[in-house]
Amino acid sequence: xxxxxxxxxxxxxxxxxxxxxxxxxxxxxxxxxxxxxxxxxxxxxxxxxxxxxxxxxxxxxxxxxxxxxxxxxxxxxxxxxxxxxxxxxxxxxxxxxxxxxxxxxxxxxxxxxxxxxxxxxxxxxxxxxxxxxxxxxxxxxxxxxxxxxxxxxxxxxxxxxxxxxxxxxxxxxxxxxxxxxxxxxxx
Numbered sequence: 001x002x003x004x005x006x007x008x009x010x011x012x013x014x015x016x017x018x019x020x021x022x023x024x025x026x027x028x029x030x031x032x033x034x035x036x037x038x039x040x041x042x043x044x045x046x047x048x049x050x051x052x053x054x055x056x057x058x059x060x061x062x063x064x065x066x067x068x069x070x071x072x073x074x075x076x077x078x079x080x081x082x083x084x085x086x087x088x089x090x091x092x093x094x095x096x097x098x099x100x101x102x103x104x105x106x107x108x109x110x111x112x113x114x115x116x117x118x119x120x121x122x123x124x125x126x127x128x129x130x131x132x133x134x135x136x137x138x139x140x141x142x143x144x145x146x147x148x149x150x151x152x153x154x155x156x157x158x159x160x161x162x163x164x165x166x167x168x169x170x171x172x173x174x175x176x177x178x179x180x181x182x183x184x185x186x187x
Contacts (some may be wrong), residue, residue, distance in 0.1 A: 010057065011050050011134035011144040015186045018046045018063070019143070022182035025065055029154070030174045039072035041065045043159075048183065049145070054104060056114050058129065061099025067092065083103070086159055092119045112148070118157040125150055142185035150177045
């Protein structure tokens with residue numbers, strides 16, 4: 001099902017919807033300078049377009065993460081992260097990403113540039129997206145698998161509560177993000 005153009009996997013063109021049951025956003029954040037806290041968001045929706053130009057494969061990209069779906073495996077920490085100290089999910093229920101362009105950087109790898117909004121702050125971010133393949137599922141629907149990775153800096157999104165204590169105040173990216181995606185080609 002996956003087209004191979006000079007060794008590059010290009011899924012069928014068209015509009016894809018994220019499969020919320022098989023899509024997860026995971027993160028790792030520095031903790032007390034020497035450690036890391038891992039977690040994930042379990043509720044993600046969105047869509048993207050695969051175009052015909054293999055150099056700029058991804059067209060429209062839009063993702064919405066339910067900020068309240070955060071899970072670090074420690075309920076007290078999750079409640080703190082949902083509070084106004086961090087994500088403030090009562091006033092800002094969604095974390096969003098809107099893609100603005102893509103470029104091929106290696107075999108089966110593209111960068112997708114766009115705007116990430118957390119709470120009231122929007123900043124540019126670049127995702128590195130690896131296309132793992134595409135094939136029909138048991139119902140005949142075409143599914144594509146992707147992995148998107150990025151690095152972010154908490155201070156860029158006003159998530160500065162205890163930041164010097166947490167990350168050492170060295171600046172630079174202190175959050176690693178990985179989104180594992182399965183998406184379904186719309187009819």
